[in-house]
Amino acid sequence: MKKIFLLFMLLVSACATCQAVTATEARTLVVYYTYSGVTETLAQSIANECGGTLLQVVDHGNYPRPEGQQTYNYANNERSQIDAGNWPEILTSVEDFDDWDAFIFCTPLWNGKMANPMLTFLHNHADKLNRKQVALAVTSWSSGISQVIVDAHNYLPNATFIGNPLHIDYNHRSQMQEMATQWLTTLDFELPKTNKMRVIVGDKVFPATLADNNTTEEFRELLPLTIDMKELNGNEKYYYFNHNFTVDSSVPDMIHAGDIMLYGQNCLVLFYDTFETTYSYTRIGAINDPTGLAEALGAGQATVTFELAEDVIGDVNSDGSLTISDVTTLIDLLLGGDATSNEAADVNTDGNVNIADVTILIDMLLSGN
Numbered sequence: 001m002k003k004i005f006l007l008f009m010l011l012v013s014a015c016a017t018c019q020a021v022t023a024t025e026a027r028t029l030v031v032y033y034t035y036s037g038v039t040e041t042l043a044q045s046i047a048n049e050c051g052g053t054l055l056q057v058v059d060h061g062n063y064p065r066p067e068g069q070q071t072y073n074y075a076n077n078e079r080s081q082i083d084a085g086n087w088p089e090i091l092t093s094v095e096d097f098d099d100w101d102a103f104i105f106c107t108p109l110w111n112g113k114m115a116n117p118m119l120t121f122l123h124n125h126a127d128k129l130n131r132k133q134v135a136l137a138v139t140s141w142s143s144g145i146s147q148v149i150v151d152a153h154n155y156l157p158n159a160t161f162i163g164n165p166l167h168i169d170y171n172h173r174s175q176m177q178e179m180a181t182q183w184l185t186t187l188d189f190e191l192p193k194t195n196k197m198r199v200i201v202g203d204k205v206f207p208a209t210l211a212d213n214n215t216t217e218e219f220r221e222l223l224p225l226t227i228d229m230k231e232l233n234g235n236e237k238y239y240y241f242n243h244n245f246t247v248d249s250s251v252p253d254m255i256h257a258g259d260i261m262l263y264g265q266n267c268l269v270l271f272y273d274t275f276e277t278t279y280s281y282t283r284i285g286a287i288n289d290p291t292g293l294a295e296a297l298g299a300g301q302a303t304v305t306f307e308l309a310e311d312v313i314g315d316v317n318s319d320g321s322l323t324i325s326d327v328t329t330l331i332d333l334l335l336g337g338d339a340t341s342n343e344a345a346d347v348n349t350d351g352n353v354n355i356a357d358v359t360i361l362i363d364m365l366l367s368g369n
Helices: 002-014 038-050 069-083 114-126 146-155 170-184 214-218 292-297 324-336 355-367
Strands: 026-032 053-056 102-110 133-139 166-169 196-201 202-209 225-232 236-240 257-261 269-270 282-285 302-308
Touching: 002 038, 026 038, 026 114, 038 053, 038 102, 038 133, 038 166, 038 170, 069 114, 102 114, 102 146, 102 236, 114 146, 133 146, 166 170, 196 292, 202 292, 214 282, 214 324, 324 355
Parallel strands: 026 053, 026 102, 102 133, 133 166
Antiparallel strands: 196 202, 196 302, 202 282, 225 236, 225 302, 236 269, 257 269, 257 282
16 A cells, blocks of 8 residues: 555656656767867767767867977877876776777877877776777878777777777868768677566566576577467476477476476476476576466466567566556565666666656656657
8 A cells, every 4th residue: 555655656746847758778889089170070970870979088188289290299208108107197087888888989090009098098997898899990191000909909908899990091081971881880799698588478478587508598599489388287388399409407406486497408398386396407597576477378288479678778577668567666676675686777877776766767657758
């Protein structure tokens, strides 16, 4: 009863502070340093084309302007200091890079090398960019960019470099947009694989979590998958594939309702009851909350769909849509103190899960966004 009252009060509050909120998560971060504005134009072209987020590296403001020989003499002396371990100040810092899957660094060439502010940015954030996927775009007057590439690899030794760097020299500036567009098509970033899945039986959707093993990787390639599963023993549904999977079976001792297993090399089993076992299985995953699973599956053959579920901000119950059920689920998480474990619950993407996320989620539902 208290939960219903709380929900009612939140609905009233949301109507009083109604504002449309678009909750999107950037996948590509375009980091750039610019001195004359050319590299900024390139970065904007890349970000506009790929839908990325722009981040400018801001220098210390001491470089002589306008650009000329004094600028390059200053930068050359500063590079000598960098080589000696004395890094210049920059005014840009990133706490972490977890919101992005891919990174494109756009930098000018100075004295044949990477511009000092971008080099400093890479140095300052090298640990946070470990195992991240990065690509490089370079502007210059006429010089080649081989040393810039060396700098990038030296200061990001544990990053994964994707594709060949893009080079825009003076003679190709008028073709910058076209070259950037074409270059982006050559980059093959790999998005992290979701471990979330939905098991659908009739009109019931059961969020599930995939295991991390070779069997699951092979199973993932078959999704989405709709199959007719037969009944066995009053506790499971099963389906035989016409091919074998890689397996690493073991005896789990206890089967739990919602477990998704492979028996042998080709028999998929969905359990809807909990019991002890002496049989060997390879785990594929498990339904997060099997409440109502047995009733949905019924006593005989059941048609079951397995499909991957991407993270959707606000889809707290992972059923693939935003409904009032997400609000009640979020309230349950907050009352139970377990809200921070659910990424979709951070509706306003501020790094915290609290009552503000509930209010915004309700506003999203009321506004149809």
